Amino acid sequence: MNGGLIGLAILMGAVTYPWRALPLLAPGVERLPPLVLAYLRLVGPAVLAALAAVNTVVVTDASGRASLHFGIVLPAVVLCVAIVAWRRNLFLGLLAGVGLAALSRAVGLA
């Protein structure tokens, strides 16, 4: 292709940016009621946990149908979470999780 997809990239960017920007640019954030702020405080951990869970155990087949799959990624993520909760060190947790997955695959366990 010869540059035509740059137009597609611009359109895709144009529909993505408002999601990223609207709440940040909306006036009146300072006047939100405490209950809404309490809700927004919970959105962070909740949406990250949902993102992590879906990326850990949900697989999609060629027809687009999703199902649960409990492979080596799950114990690797659980190990990472345990280390983060214990040591408050994400990098250490990631090293352990990646190491577990890589090692398991190298020896044919996963």
Added chain:
Amino acid sequence: MRRQLREDVPPLTGATSLGIAEARRRLIADMAGIVVSSGAFGIVFGLAAERAGYSIAEAVAMSTIVFAGASQFAAVGLVAAATPWPAIVLLTGFLNARHLLYSAALAPWLRRVPRLERAAMAYVLTDEAFALSLAHFRRLGRVDVGGYWIAAIGSTFIPWNVATVVGFLVGGSIGAPERFGIDVVFPAAMAGLSVGLIAGRREIVAVAAAIVVALVVAVAWDPHAAIVIGGLVGPLIGLALVSAERPG
């Protein structure tokens, strides 16, 4: 209002005494694994784009203008299948809707940042930038605009774009990232950062509910919708089931 906000957005477990240098050191340590993940998947995207017939300019345009991995990967497949552009654009909007939640959650922190700078900050708001910067702000107990830029640009924008070019040019000679466990990095980083944001029972309930709701919706309907719905419903359940706690 400031007092109200500070009570409502408590710092991460006893870390308010951190100075900015120490907090940024921790931020950069948190970024290390995410840089590897962004780089690895950027390489895979560059390679996929090259194989789908993109020019290098088109691949780079996707990574700099759209700058959203899931929709970029989806577009590669859809372009290869000659899907009409309106359908691709519509799907992109749907896939990236979760960014609305990130933006809303960061808005109270960034309310004193000049509007123009907030508009620029929004451009580089990704899963990773959100997770890293929110954890950083909570560690500090206040906003750090420089920290946001470090997280957004350093963890994702630069690695993702550089890796797109590398993947396009030489990706075929690099082995599958799964072999090195790189596929674990993204979900593990998101899960680990989520744990770091938990400061009480409300967060625990919200997180648990978000996971259950997301998995049910993912299997019953759509994995991308599941993330948004889990992220919206989990906090509602947390608020409904757990009464307000005093922070700290």
